[in-house]
Amino acid sequence: xxxxxxxxxxxxxxxxxxxxxxxxxxxxxxxxxxxxxxxxxxxxxxxxxxxxxxxxxxxxxxxxxxxxxxxxxxxxxxxxxxxxxxxxxxxxxxxxxxxxxxxxxxxxxxxxxxxxxxxxxxxxxxxxxxxxxxxxx
Numbered sequence: 001x002x003x004x005x006x007x008x009x010x011x012x013x014x015x016x017x018x019x020x021x022x023x024x025x026x027x028x029x030x031x032x033x034x035x036x037x038x039x040x041x042x043x044x045x046x047x048x049x050x051x052x053x054x055x056x057x058x059x060x061x062x063x064x065x066x067x068x069x070x071x072x073x074x075x076x077x078x079x080x081x082x083x084x085x086x087x088x089x090x091x092x093x094x095x096x097x098x099x100x101x102x103x104x105x106x107x108x109x110x111x112x113x114x115x116x117x118x119x120x121x122x123x124x125x126x127x128x129x130x131x132x133x134x135x136x137x
């Protein structure tokens with residue numbers, strides 16, 4: 001049984017989506033600082049505001065910082081889903097590594113590459129995608 005977050009403060013990433021005829025809830029917990037072990041690594045905070053576009057993550061206690069890609073590649077995504085193909089309800093944990101996926105953008109009439117988390121249904125084995133939300137896609 002996967003532990004669900006009690007609040008969004010403990011998460012780096014959270015989404016609750018409808019995928020075709022199924023549902024996907026995905027979250028990634030913040031990890032403790034590898035240096036001091038006290039704080040939870042998150043995006044830097046400046047003047048009370050989170051710097052969402054920052055290229056690194058930072059410990060609020062000791063100010064130790066890690067590059068975004070290096071830190072995110074060590075995290076685990078927790079997923080609860082209802083398969084859009086066979087309606088199986090399951091849970092899975094996968095590495096939080098986004099892969100590139102090509103999709104056709106009908107508005108612009110061309111292909112776009114978007115970041116996605118990909119996993120397979122535990123029953124039918126079909127792939128389910130959690131894509132990053134973008135305008136027009």
